[in-house]
Amino acid sequence: MKVKVLLVDDETQFVETLAQRLEVRDFAVGTAFSGEQALDYLKTQDVDVVVLDMFMPGLSGLDTLREIKKIRPHTEVILLTGHATVEAAVEGMRLGAFDYLVKPTEIDQLVEKINRAHRRKLRHLEEEVQRKTVALERSQHELAKSEKLYKSLVESAEDAIFNVDVRGEIISINRYGAKVLGYTKQGILGKTIEEVFPGNPGRAISRLVTEVFEERKGHRATLELTLGGKDLFFHFNLTPIREGDQVASILIIAHDITSQKKMEDQLFHTEKLASLGQLAAGVAHEINNPLAIILGFADILSEKMAEDSEAHKIIKTIEKQGFNCKKIVENLMTFARAPEKAQYDTDINRCIETLLEVVKGTIMNKKVKIQLSLGEEIPRVRGDADQLQQVFLNLINNAVLAMPQGGRLAISTRLNSNHNRVQIRFADTGTGIKKENLAKIYDPFFTTRKVGEGTGLGLSVSYAIIHKFGGTISCESKTKEEAGDQESGTTFTISLPLAASAAEESSKAEGGHAGADTHH
C-alpha cells in the first residue's frame, strides 16, 4: 500500500513540483495551499505524513500543526522552514512534529524523512493495538470474574432469587430458592408462580408479576406463606429486567423476615403495654375520684333503704359495678408500676399448690379434673410469688371457662434441658382459641366474653408480669374444627429464668459434675 503524503505550502509551484517528484517515487500525494485547506482535507481523509510549510498567510504552520494533532493524532508531521526560523521548527518538534527540513529541500532527504515518519506512525499504531488488546483481554477477564462472583453470590444467598418470564414461569432460580420451595433446581424450572406458591400468596405474587410487566417498574410486598408446614413471612422485591423498551423478565428476590417480624410483633406488644401503663397511671386518678363519690354515696343511700326493697337492690348493683371499675383500674396500674429491684425468688411448685388450695372451693368447676404433675427438685425461679399466682389464677380461670361441659386441666412443671429455666404448662381440653384471635389474646381489653364477664386484661397483665421477670409466655390452641378427631384445647407454656441463687447453685453443680467426670 502506498504511503499517503499531504503537501502543504502556499507556493503553488513548489508544491506541484514536489508532488510530481514524490508520485514518481510511488507516494500517494495530496496537496493543500494553506493551513485551512490542509485541515479541511484531513477532516475527510487520513494521511500518513504531512509535509507542512511553517510560513503561510492565514493559519500559521505551528497553529496548523496543533490542529492536525487534534484531528489526526497518529499522522506524523514534517516541518519545512527557512534558515532564520530553526527555533520555530524546534518549537514545532515540541508540539509533536516528527522532524523538520530546511528549504531548499533535497528530495532524497525528504523521501527518507517521510519514510522514517511513516515507520514511526506504523510502530505507534501497533503499540496502540497491542495496548488495546491487553486492555480488552483484561476487561474480559474481569467480566468473567465478576460474572462468577455474582453467580456464586446468587447461589450462596440465603434469599430465594429467581427469574420469571411473561407467562409467569420460572426460568432460573438459585439453590436456596428451590430448596425453600421444596423442589430441585431442575424440577422447578418451567413451573408457574401459582404452582410453586399455592393459594392466595401465589395469586398475589402472580398479580404483582403482571403489574411489573405492564407498568415496567419494580414492586415490593410482604406476604405470609405456608411452606413445609410452617407459617413464614417473606419480603418480595420484584425488579423488571429490560431489553430495549420491553421488559424481558422479572427478577424476584424473596427474603425470609419471619424472625424479624416476630421480634417486631413482640416489641410492638411490649411498647403497647408500656404506653398503656403510662396512660393508666394518669387515668387512674381521674377515674378513682368519681368512683369514690359514686360508691360512697351509694353506700350512704343503701343504709337509708329497707334491705328487701327494690331500691336497695338497685343501689347494691351500682355498688357492685363500681367495684368492678375499681378492679379494672387496679389491673391497669399493674403496667404502670416500675420494675421493682428487690431479689425475686419463688418456689414454683409450692406457689401452684397453695393457689390450687385456694381456688378449689371457688372458681373450680366440679366437672373439671386437675391433673397435676410437678417436677421433682425444681430450682427456685425469678419472680414474685403473689404476682405469679395472679398469672396462674388467670390461666386457670380461663381454662375453667373454656370447659363449660367439663374436661381436664393438666398443670406441669419441669426444668429445661439446659438447666437454666423452668417451664410451667397449663393444658386444657376446652373449646380452644380461634386462629384469628390467637394474635390478639395479649392485647389489653381484647375479650371474646360477654360485656361484664371479662375485662380483657387478664392475659395482658399476665404477659406484663412474666416479661418483667425475664420470662416468656406462649400459647398453642386448637378449636374443635381444627382438631378433628383429636382433642381440642389450649396450652399455655411459661418459661421463667432461675432465681439468682438457684442459677449459681446449678452452675456450681454442673462444674462439680464435669470435674468428677474428668477424673474417671
Added chain:
Amino acid sequence: MPGQILIIDDQPDILLLLEMLITDKTSHRVVSTNDPVEVEDLLAKDDFNVVLTELFMPAMDGLEVMQIVKRRDPDLPVIVITASGTLEAAEEAVHQGAYDFITKPFRKERILVAIEKAFEWQRVLKENRALKSRMEAPGSPGKPS
C-alpha cells in the same frame, strides 16, 4: 368525746360525701374546704383533732398541706386520701409524717376506723405528754428529791 375534723379536697363532691359519712356515723364536727390555701387560716381560727387531705390538688399538694399542719401542731394527725394509689406515693406520705394513707375509692369503714384510731392516738399522745411534764415538774412525786 366529740372532736373536730378538717377535710381538704379540691372536689366538693368528695367533701360532701366525707362530711355526710362522718356526721352520720360519729358525733364529730366537720370543717371542710376545697382550697388548700385556706388551711393556714382555718387552723388559726379553730382547734382540730384530725386532718384529712387529698394528695394531688392543683393549688397545693397534700404533702405541703401536711407540712403546714405539722408546723402548727406536730401532734395533729394527718390522714392522706388519694385517687392515685401507688405504693411510692403512700411511702412518701408516711415518710413525711402522715398518720394513715387511704386510696379512693374507699369503704366507709376504712375512713371511720382511721379517724377513730387517729383520735385515740392523739389522746394517748397528749396524755403521755401531760404525765411526762408532771413527772418532770419540781417536787413531783415521781422524782426523788
